[in-house]
Amino acid sequence: MSDTGRKDFSTKAKEEITPDSTKSTQDKVKETFTDTTDRLARGTQSDNSKSTTQEAFDKTQRSHDNTAHGGASQSIGDKIKNAVGLGDN
Numbered sequence: 001m002s003d004t005g006r007k008d009f010s011t012k013a014k015e016e017i018t019p020d021s022t023k024s025t026q027d028k029v030k031e032t033f034t035d036t037t038d039r040l041a042r043g044t045q046s047d048n049s050k051s052t053t054q055e056a057f058d059k060t061q062r063s064h065d066n067t068a069h070g071g072a073s074q075s076i077g078d079k080i081k082n083a084v085g086l087g088d089n
Helices: 009-017 025-044 052-068 076-083
Strands: none
Touching: 025 052, 025 076
């Protein structure tokens, strides 16, 4: 279970295990948007005000974002382009 206003863990897990090749462009854009809003929520709420589960999940996601997805160095526009297959990657 996730904290109020956050993407549910089961939804996030389903998105992660579903191959991008089977997702529609609309699904990819929606995922990118909801991932971005979840990251913003994650960044604005201090870890000590989160549930233990949410705090642990957020720490894992921050680490993953910084190593695998360019972290803060990749703009939201770039992330959207990559989601719809228009990026340089």
